[in-house]
Amino acid sequence: MDRKIAWVGLNLVPSLTPRRRELLLRRYGGPVGAWEALRLGLPDDLRAEVGDRALAEARRADPERELRLAERAGARVVTPDDPGYPPSLRGIPAPPPVLYVLGEVTPADARAVAVVGTRRCTSYGRLVAKRLASELGAHGVTVVSGLAPGIDTAAHEGALTTGRTIAVLGTGLGKPYPAGSERRIQEIAARGAVLSEFPWEMPGTQWTFPRRNRIVAGLSQVVVVVEAPERSGALLTADFALAQGKEVLAVPGPITSEASRGTNRLIQDGAKPVLSVADVLAELGILPLGPAPRPPLSPDAQRVYDLLGKEPLDPSEIVERTGFPHSKVAQIVLELVLAGQVEELPGRKYVRV
Numbered sequence: 001m002d003r004k005i006a007w008v009g010l011n012l013v014p015s016l017t018p019r020r021r022e023l024l025l026r027r028y029g030g031p032v033g034a035w036e037a038l039r040l041g042l043p044d045d046l047r048a049e050v051g052d053r054a055l056a057e058a059r060r061a062d063p064e065r066e067l068r069l070a071e072r073a074g075a076r077v078v079t080p081d082d083p084g085y086p087p088s089l090r091g092i093p094a095p096p097p098v099l100y101v102l103g104e105v106t107p108a109d110a111r112a113v114a115v116v117g118t119r120r121c122t123s124y125g126r127l128v129a130k131r132l133a134s135e136l137g138a139h140g141v142t143v144v145s146g147l148a149p150g151i152d153t154a155a156h157e158g159a160l161t162t163g164r165t166i167a168v169l170g171t172g173l174g175k176p177y178p179a180g181s182e183r184r185i186q187e188i189a190a191r192g193a194v195l196s197e198f199p200w201e202m203p204g205t206q207w208t209f210p211r212r213n214r215i216v217a218g219l220s221q222v223v224v225v226v227e228a229p230e231r232s233g234a235l236l237t238a239d240f241a242l243a244q245g246k247e248v249l250a251v252p253g254p255i256t257s258e259a260s261r262g263t264n265r266l267i268q269d270g271a272k273p274v275l276s277v278a279d280v281l282a283e284l285g286i287l288p289l290g291p292a293p294r295p296p297l298s299p300d301a302q303r304v305y306d307l308l309g310k311e312p313l314d315p316s317e318i319v320e321r322t323g324f325p326h327s328k329v330a331q332i333v334l335e336l337v338l339a340g341q342v343e344e345l346p347g348r349k350y351v352r353v
Contacts, residue, residue: 113141225262305336318333
């Protein structure tokens, strides 16, 4: 039997926890023996340890079909036997036995930073994540995140403007979350990789998203948490990183913001604060190459930027001259201020730097 089929088969058995899988691999000398034993029956001692449910799941599993589904979609199935298996994942606790990969994980991705945070982020958090990721990409650093709405998506978007990014899904590649993200997945695969350890058609569950966070941390040298409330999956990524001996950094936020309570707590507990991309690069031993590169402005932001070059204006004057709603003007002005392209003057007036 092909070892890849055996690895995929073992991965198709949800009840086969990493501990149980390792028990079978040791007893039968590798994936082929373990998979055949699981399909044909186990001695009483192992049957009691592994459980009847896992045996039933193994009988229903169809690893050949999994391989066909992946091949049809242009994805590769990578196991620990393959040279394309990411070296950084081999040493983490419970390394994934199977990875479904769209795109390529390259040696350049060894220098990677995870940029993660809450789905319910603020405009400030979204802009910071996008800017940090863009600046990291410009310095040759791969940005890793989880493709979820909010901070994760902003990080991928920022990285795509200048460099490479890797998205780790908490679902199978055939059932991506969020729904409708197929175009974004193709964009990321063209400039990096999208990967998952879960079977092709597996939907997300309460346990799959936290579980994938160990891979986000495992692929990264440093984890940056941009925004996270006190109960957040991003904090689990930080915990995995610390357990793997990685550095965790956090972006400070207002003490009145629910979205920053978790990040502020990380800093209080010893995480290094991120005040600019230079703080992240320092952890990687990279010197900033001159002024931080600035991502291109959207047409609407460019229009506001051009207006502010002539005279200082307050938000109401910007609304009057552009016709944009107040909420949009507030977001654009915040984006320009965080990018260092606009300065706030006394009286809430803004001018181009």
